[in-house]
Amino acid sequence: MAKALATSMRALRRGLLALVILALLAVIGAGAAAWWWLERPLPLAGANAELSIEAGTSVRGIAQGWVDAGVQTHPALLYEWFRWSGQSRQIKAGSYEIAAGVTPVELLRKMVRGDEAQAAVRLIEGWTFRQFRSELARAEALKPTTAAMSDEEIMAALGAPGRSPEGWFFPDTYAYSKGSTDLSVLRRAHQAMRKRLDAAWAERAPDTPLASPEDALTLASIVEKETGQPADRGKVASVFVNRLRIGMPLQTDPTVIYGLGSAFDGNLRRRDLLADTPYNTYTRGGLPPTPIAMPGKASLLAAVRPQATKALYFVSRGDGSSEFSETLADHNRAVNRYQRGGARP
Known part of the structure; x- marks a missing residue:
């Protein structure tokens, strides 16, 4: 009887050990698969994928947004990666663009850094304000919020009511995040001209x-x-x-x-x-x-x-x-x- 019991206990220990080994192998296998996925380039439907993340968007919504934008993977994988990384709350709102070759690790890093997709518009010395407005209207991915505004309304929105806009915008190349407004570029150009003019006047x-x-x-x-x-x-x-x-x-x-x-x-x-x-x-x-x-x-x-x-x-x-x-x-x-x-x- 005692001998039979000892034999059963040894068999049970061997069975438990096998289960533990199988569980460890499964964990190791899952970890290896996860690591492989994280370091592999994300497949895209096109040459690139763009996503504008509004403030307050959930992590799950961000993951789904990338899939909707052309990232060909399951949104649950992106969601679990963002959440498991511990950095999901550090993702910054903004406009982002990725090209072929970007991995899930690089995608998350880009959003945490706030490395937004940018475009630029060049405003030329000697242009009139009308030419400025025309160039802004053609600029890539710039929201035309001033399209229906008069010159007077634009100056009022910039805090200079009653002032003619002519001359009051500094000609330069202005980089902006895709999805920015034309008014935000005009505000920067107006502030730049005021600063340049003050500096020049001080040297008169x-x-x-x-x-x-x-x-x-x-x-x-x-x-x-x-x-x-x-x-x-x-x-x-x-x-x-x-x-x-x-x-x-x-x-x-x-x-x-x-x-x-x-x-x-x-x-x-x-x-x-x-x-x-x-x-x-x-x-x-x-x-x-x-x-x-x-x-x-x-x-x-x-x-x-x-x-x-x-x-x-x-x-x-x-x-x-x-x-x-x-x-x-x-x-x-x-x-x-x-x-x-x-x-x-």
Whole structure:
């Protein structure tokens, strides 16, 4: 009897040991399978997959969202990985994009870092606000929230009610997360221009005839439009500053063209120079009422601290550079030489 009992106990121990071994093998096998899955690239339905995660989206919703976006795996696998990692609560809201080759580990790391998909829009020196708005409307994955807004409504939304938008946005390349609004880009460009203008005004020459930063911005916009070669920028600014000092009309074509608006057909005629508008600097003295374009940093600095010259005139040489003159007689000779009677300041 005792011998039989001992035999049964040994058999039971062997059976339990086998079960434990099988369980350990199952755990090891599951772990190996999980590790294999985590390190394998996620299959995608297309070349890439994009997902915008709103604040407050559940972890399960994020997992399902990626599957809906084209990640070809079961959402439960992603959900369990996000949850098991202990980092699910660190996933940041935003717009994300993945390409072929991304593993589940890399996908989670991207969302935890907040490594959002980004695009960029370039706003060019010398553009008008209308051109700015047109470029933003074409920008990739940028929500057009200002499409139905007037210029006045946009400026009010930016905290500058009653101000003309012309000139008040700094030309630069602006990167943004996909799904951002065009108003957010405009806000950044507006803040950048205010900062650049304040910095330039702080460096103004002591004898500048400009009365305010707004005047500097307006003059800078003219300098931006009139400068063909960067090396001439300081001299171009000096011509207009010299004219302001002595009360001489600026007589600059770009302001006339701006005043004509949509009526300008690309050919500036003598009658246009004689047609009075608030922006016609042939018929009116001083600066125009607002900037005429978006100046860059170099034009802002040139406006407040121009090159020291006595020049009152300049004319294009036809290669982008300008010929500067101190007297009308010299200017007329330069016009005859380079423009054959063309009218320029």
